Amino acid sequence: MSRPSSSVASGPPGSTRRPARLRARLLSVLAALGLALGALVGLPGAAQAAGSLPCDLYGDAGTPCVAAHSTVRALFSSYNGPLYRVTRVLDGAATDIGLLAPGGYADAGRQDTFCGGTSCRITRIYDQTSRHNDLNPGPAGTAGMGADRGADASELAVTAGGHKVYGIFTSPGVGYRSTGAASGVAVNGQPEGVYMVASGTHVGSACCFDYGNAESTPADTGNGHMDAVSIATTCYFAPCTGSGPWVEADLENGMFQGDNGSNTANRGNNSTYVTAVLKNNGQTRYALKGGNSQSGGLTTWWDGGLPTRGGYKPMHQEGGIILGTGGDNSNWNMGTFFEGAMVAGYPSDAVENAVQANIVSVGYSGQTNVPNGPQGTITGPGGKCVDVAADDTGVNGAAVQLWDCQSYAEDQHWTHNPDGSLSTISRCLDVVGNSSANDAKLELYDCNGVGGQKWVQQADGSLRNPQSGRCLDAPGGATGNGTRLQIHDCNGSAAQKFALG
Template structure:
């Protein structure tokens, strides 16, 4: 093969690779593998290649709202729409739309058994819409910066796992924004905002709360919030296989099967692959599960709202996704090009 032909062949393969990466979002990958998304939330980008609907809604102090959509189908958020709408005033993120067909949108969380939020009516605060700017392949977008007292919820979610049914979930988070409060979660929770007992939740937790479980070092850790406990593995307290995280952008994965099996995985959302931090039996007293199917972001299942963190994107699926499909999703996240500057 001549050098010219070799160059042409290499370029063709590279172009094909770029097209494939651009046209397969995380939920396309899950769907193709037989684990369809039942919730897909992101303020930074579309999570399906064909999705062109709204990603989130912002609300000005005067009460007016506008939706923020991708620049194009399958693309990154059109942050300029937000910048223009919020110029000269302040904005909050009032709705995080579900991109899946289920319509499981997230809105301001109501009070729960852990107490009322600081907003009128005991609801939680909404996130400042401009507090978490980042870049995806050079395009400015905004994340959801959760301060203590901020929270989102959907207590009437459709299609999410209930009882002992299997499910998977991942989230991309800011690995440097956390605290030891309870609880910065994304995932499955109680439908009445009340702590109804062990096993009634299955959510991603990120932070360095050490009241329940811990991993290596001083944290932060990716753990599972299974209600009445944050778990870093099978043991109720310390599990040495769950490392402290030191990435600016973190991919966090929690999944649970209908058998006595669950797993914690994670990695750098800006480069590299996922690692498995735990895979094995559930903690004592957490099988069979009693999941209720609500969706929370930034709070615990009982509306504990003392935590902080920043959320960029995340999904929930049916079934117990294979490591192989999660590895493809991680490659898609890396290709999205999360960065702190252009």
């Protein structure tokens, strides 16, 4: 839609010209309105001017959004649908979380009411375009990992637009994907752009924390079959400058910082919130940009030729969409996602700058590297934390142990549920085989309400399992990393002191 000119020109032959004084007054009023709208857009929490949100900006510039995802806010000023779905772990009930107002911010209060006192997973992220390119936990892929689980819905609360909202706190095993090739997303060398707002502090070096174009099935089908933006400490093509994290392009079988892989000019983005931008004309050229989502503009890390390694020039995208994983469902990395969109065509620098300005106007605030929801730690003997083996993957039967406390470790943050269970990464602290025997080992297992999943804090600092009458115990008072926990006759010893934080 073209925008009207702010100037007043003489009309066509036969038209009536406005008097100069009236024209001057109209110009003055329009200028004042423009300043007022500009001030509103720049204030967190203020009403957004029509057409001011990222997908409005992209669309007006001729590069429309074909996918738009966020748990934080609307990305179109007219959007008034659901942002995401949460599902309670204990009973499987689900509800959609929408907006406080059209074009506004997430209704986090609805989530808090629905999930209060228990754990919820984010089980769907709705596409805000009319294409319905929704994201669900992804299936197992050829990377050798199992199917993905949804992120803990209440694990990371931050502020945006002056409102409490939740980000998607991704740990190993968490990831989302479209079903097959998504509608309108670039394929076979078509141009496209993608941006996301992520964390520059909750990052890792494993594969892969990506958002963008991937294979239509969870399998590596060759160079150039992906076109996703990533933020990670992965130096795939040495040398790299500093220790990252860097905004990178996952083009499949390589995390490209620019040029043909290595790009020492890419100095990384480690701010609390990072705007990560990738665009690719599909034939000859791509660009990478990064910026602080709380202030300032974008820095261009690369704007030049596609890699000359085989398969990237031209590209061979398949049009799938991933979030938090690699194209073959490599889901070993960690990251945090707040919003992002994919567009058709090759976006201009001007529209990317406008999108960054809008992101800054949101006023994102709060820590992004530490779970800060209702979960707490369980501190045991030797000041160690109750932890799940295998780095946040949390499969059924995973050993529960003592380990050095790590603020970012998702599987060291436990929710004390109303039924007496303790849960982390969507499963419960469980006695193997629901046993009541002395020295029965502990594991993580699907929450199912059995007696082996009930725990009561005692006045002496122990955690008692009522079914067995025995207490959580570190065998022989051991405090070393990897000490497998068990239940044992309650005896008041230091080996049975576990504090719920």
